[in-house]
Amino acid sequence: MGGAERVTREGALSERAERVVARSSSPYYAGWKEVARNPYDKKSNPEGCIQLGLAENMLSVDLIEEWLSVHRLDFSGYPGGPANVHDDAPYQSNHGSLRIRQAFAKFMQKALQLRTPLEPEHVLVGGGCSGLIEILAFSLADPGQGFLHPSPIYPGFETDTLVRAGTPLLLVPGKSADHFAVTRDDLEAAVAEHSARGLVPRALLLASPNNPLGTTYTHEQLSSYLAFCKARSLHVISDEIYAASVFGPPAFVSMLTVVEESDKETREFAREHVHVLYGISKDLGLPGFRLGGMYTRNARLAEATSAQLRFCSASSVTQRLVTSLLEDEAFLDYFFEENRTRLRRRQHLLVTGFAEAGIQTVPANSGLFVFANFRPFLETLDEEGEFAFYMELLKEIRINANPGVACRSPEPGWFRVCFAAASDDALEAAVHRLKDFAERTRRRD
Amino acid sequence: MGGAERVTREGALSERAERVVARSSSPYYAGWKEVARNPYDKKSNPEGCIQLGLAENMLSVDLIEEWLSVHRLDFSGYPGGPANVHDDAPYQSNHGSLRIRQAFAKFMQKALQLRTPLEPEHVLVGGGCSGLIEILAFSLADPGQGFLHPSPIYPGFETDTLVRAGTPLLLVPGKSADHFAVTRDDLEAAVAEHSARGLVPRALLLASPNNPLGTTYTHEQLSSYLAFCKARSLHVISDEIYAASVFGPPAFVSMLTVVEESDKETREFAREHVHVLYGISKDLGLPGFRLGGMYTRNARLAEATSAQLRFCSASSVTQRLVTSLLEDEAFLDYFFEENRTRLRRRQHLLVTGFAEAGIQTVPANSGLFVFANFRPFLETLDEEGEFAFYMELLKEIRINANPGVACRSPEPGWFRVCFAAASDDALEAAVHRLKDFAERTRRRD
Structure with a gap:
């Protein structure tokens, strides 16, 4: 639909909304x-x-249903009992209750197979990872800046970063001959190519395990990506939402494990630049619940994220139910x-x-x-x-x-x-x- | 913090994120x-x-707690029973289940005291009204455009429209001598003033009942605002989230009632231009649940809204619980x-x-x-x-x-x-x- 037609149509939307509709x-x-x-x-x-x-x-x-059935007595009428609604009714912290942040930190440690516990104060819980990725696009990129990302891509990423935040994915194409794996040289080449078009990279966005490939990154690969980002002062966003859905060798390696095993300078770089996403949508099969989290030690980013979570925080009822589930580590x-x-x-x-x-x-x-x-x-x-x-x-x-x-x-x-x-x-x-x-x-x- | 300092700081955020942090x-x-x-x-x-x-x-x-206690048997282990998790686990419609849209349409009719039922297909349910207001800012305004809004204002509105969508509120100041009520003449004067500064109004945003005044708009006032918007082809966003918290005369009047009692031409204008927000945060005292809705007959806006609700849809668990509550009309x-x-x-x-x-x-x-x-x-x-x-x-x-x-x-x-x-x-x-x-x-x- 051309601009002229849009101007005259009754109840016309903004041009940016028309782009959203076109995309869907x-x-x-x-x-x-x-x-x-x-x-x-x-x-x-x-x-x-x-x-x-x-x-x-x-x-x-069916396993979740079984768990709910067994925990029936603890959920009489409302998660944990009707009296809890006094705590759940009011406005909550944008980034999740202290209790769910504690449970989520342990959940992430288990799923990502981390040796060291995550500090709950560096975990933010929100209403799903799509909202968090959009927040990262708003928070790390200004107009004219983008996120490097290996292609093929998970189709949703581009919607998350582009439609409202306007942050383009700066693609780093893989080749089928290499099973679409990209190297540090590919990243460097992509930076040169995108910069020539006036697009400045601000972060490397990874789906790790890879979506759509269904592959895991090796320690060596992740280490080379981290070194690349450090050399260029780029943020690293590692979306590890499929971490516990690795069902064959080689084993999953979290970016946080790579960081932990790096030299001191890299670890210091990572404190401010490495941000890891995780959630219950894939590994627990509960996307309808709308709950996901982010681990970051960048205090300023945490502050900006919390402020933006006003638009997409997790429901208190859902937080309470999911907290119980996550606290049952044997389950x-x-x-x-x-x-x-x-x-x-x-x-x-x-x-x-x-x-x-x-x-x-x-x-x-x-x-x-x-x-x-x-x-x-x-x-x-x-x-x-x-x-x-x-x-x-x-x-x-x-x-x-x-x-x-x-x-x-x-x-x-x-x-x-x-x-x-x-x-x-x-x-x-x-x-x-x-x-x-x-x-x-x-x-x- | 100046730009120069920001560039050198490790793990720097985008400039727009710095504005978000500054605001909070x-x-x-x-x-x-x-x-x-x-x-x-x-x-x-x-x-x-x-x-x-x-x-x-x-x-x-306490009334909600009482309701939950009485309905204990219907919520054994999970709202409606653990087997429901099979329906709630997967991805849901971005704009709410058919059942909650039906319940929400009736809920709105009751709270807004509408004579005519609302069609559920024109109701979109999302994860709270803040997210919906931001969606409206993205959907109805492009850069350089804003929403007319009487001042004093509910402080959250400016956060909702401005921080990410960049849509300014074009204030229409009231006077204490008039109890801060604004007239159509005030609206016209505000348009002239803001246009002179290069800001084009795209909508009139109303908190009705008024926040922070705690007052209701009369039929006559709303009618004059509607005529003003029609004359200028502006959208009307009526946030009626306090509709059932009117505890003294004069009675609440919904913009939808004013539309219904208007002439045919105005009713046709309203089909594409009038959008009404409502929710459970204020009138049911459940802001922690994160659930709100919008009524609009503008199909294109509904499409754009649904697409953007991917970032802030309501949790399926919460939808199920709230649906039961809303279906209990006697309660x-x-x-x-x-x-x-x-x-x-x-x-x-x-x-x-x-x-x-x-x-x-x-x-x-x-x-x-x-x-x-x-x-x-x-x-x-x-x-x-x-x-x-x-x-x-x-x-x-x-x-x-x-x-x-x-x-x-x-x-x-x-x-x-x-x-x-x-x-x-x-x-x-x-x-x-x-x-x-x-x-x-x-x-x-």
């Missing part, structure tokens, strides 16, 4: 609408559309282990099925997705070819996955395929449909 | 810190600082009536006590506060004089109230004094201290 009409969301319109169900709609485009873990929610140990077993089985089912269909995936050990190579099925190896196949996948094969363009994939034809939101039946049906499709395609050639 | 260091927050440091308690700290600076209603939380009727009785008594206690101390207040019938004239106690009738008295009030009389400057009062020396967050004891002690102070001051003169 992207193909990435078209697939969600198709799934909502015609959802697969083994019995009632076996030809329906299967959702493999959502990074959601529905594999272990968390059990949940994490059982959940990893279930994820491993699911991912194996998908990867072996895809291999049988001749679809390669980036070797992965974590997360709720794989990055799959559909290039053999593309008519043309470009964005148009990818979009045509995306529509074929959605409308003919009736599978929603995230096309490369949504992930800013450096090479067209790679799709993010999620394996933990669908039912067993749905995942098996999806693999079956893709095998059929691959066979038909081969016969056609 | 304002005197308005200094009082909160003093209350936190030395809180009044009748027994343990009778000389402590009394909080009359927080628009929070703690008068009726809401009982709560609203009892709560109004309690507010009336409290406000009467404060206003009569202040009158005895020779402190005038703007005649008020609603809200959790009065706007009080402390000008007789000021050494000089300017911002410095006001600040000196604010510090005397805080440190000597040990009362925290919101100084005029925080409310952008057109005349210095007027303070917002809140009467529903403190205990009965605390409010009585505050009135007693002020009477003493007034007497000492008179003797001193």
Whole structure:
């Protein structure tokens, strides 16, 4: 819609709001609408559309239900009893109660496998990590500045940093030949390229484990990134929200562990520059609860974050319920282990099925997705070819996955395929449909 | 802190984040810190600082506790039973479940005393009204544009619209002689003045009932504002979050009622331009729950709002609990009536006590506060004089109230004094201290 038309339309929005609306009409969301319109169900709609485009873990929610059932007596009428509403009704600290910050600090230590406990005073709890990432975009970048970020990317990051805060992701493209891993040299090259376009990097944003690749970073890689950021005085934002969803070797390494094992100068740099995100949306499968946290020792950033959390703090009721859950460390140990077993089985089912269909995936050990190579099925190896196949996948094969363009994939034809939101039946049906499709395609050639 | 210093400081934030931090260091927050440091308690700290600076209603939380206790059996272990976590765990609609939107539409109709039911499809529920106001600032204004707003103001509005969205409030100052009521002529004059400074109005933002005045707008006033906005194609944002906290005549009138009783052309204008906010923070005294809603028939705005609610949607657990509460209409009727009785008594206690101390207040019938004239106690009738008295009030009389400057009062020396967050004891002690102070001051003169 052009500017002239917008000015005359009744009840017109701001130009920035029009950009927000335009963004939510992207193909990435078209697939969600198709799934909502015609959802697969083994019995009632076996030809329906299967959702493999959502990074959601529905594999272990029965364990949460079980926990709630066992703790029934402690939650009579309200978490901990109705009298608690006297404490929960009023305005709360923007960045979470002291008690949830204590519980969250221990939760992070467990999930991130840190040797040293985190100080609760450096943990801020808010209403989910999307809000926290937007806060970091506002807090670390001014107009004309951006966040370096390896591509392919988790599609939501760009929405989080760009739509309102206006902070662009300065992409650092990987290559499929290297399984999309990026080196310090790639980071340096990206800085040169983006700076030439007038965009100044202020931070390196990492999804660690990687989303959409489902891979973990090695100590060596993280160490080289940290050295790069130190040399250039860049902030490091390490989003480790899948830390406890690592179900195969190599083991997960937190940026905080790398910091701890660094020299004194690097540790001092990290005090002000390294910020780590974590939450309950992925590793506990509770995105609907809207609760996430950030660890930072940068006091000024903590202050700015707390002030902005007025817009997106965690509900007191939810804080109370989640605090009880997080304080049950034996349950968390059990949940994490059982959940990893279930994820491993699911991912194996998908990867072996895809291999049988001749679809390669980036070797992965974590997360709720794989990055799959559909290039053999593309008519043309470009964005148009990818979009045509995306529509074929959605409308003919009736599978929603995230096309490369949504992930800013450096090479067209790679799709993010999620394996933990669908039912067993749905995942098996999806693999079956893709095998059929691959066979038909081969016969056609 | 100057720009040069900031550039060299380790782990520096963005300039916009520094502005956020600077804002939260304002005197308005200094009082909160003093209350936190030395809180009044009748027994343990009778000389402590009394909080009359927080628009929070703690008068009726016992009724919520009672409701929760009675509904104990329906909330075994989890709102509605542990099995519900299967529905609550996953990602939810950004703008609330269908069920809470239905309940919220009825809740709004009751609180706003609307004759016609609201369609749930035009109600968006999010994680509190602050986030929604920020969304409106992003969605209706571009840089260089602002929201007209009568002053004195609710201090939070400016934080909500300005700190991140950069949307200034274009103040329309009232006069104490008129009890700070503003007319259509005042609005026209303000447009001329702000336009001359290059600031284009895009909306009229109203707190209705008025915060900090504790007054309601008449049908005639609202009608003239609506006509003004129609003539200038401005959006109307009516924040009616205190609608059910009107405890004396004249009765509350919603902007939606004014629209309904307007001519056809105005009703058509209103479809795209009138947006009404409501929530549970004030009228149910549950700000800690973080849940608020907006009614708008502007489909494009609804789309933009939903997209931005990704940053601040309401927790699914909280949605479920609040839905049950809102669906109990008999309880809401009982709560609203009892709560109004309690507010009336409290406000009467404060206003009569202040009158005895020779402190005038703007005649008020609603809200959790009065706007009080402390000008007789000021050494000089300017911002410095006001600040000196604010510090005397805080440190000597040990009362925290919101100084005029925080409310952008057109005349210095007027303070917002809140009467529903403190205990009965605390409010009585505050009135007693002020009477003493007034007497000492008179003797001193």
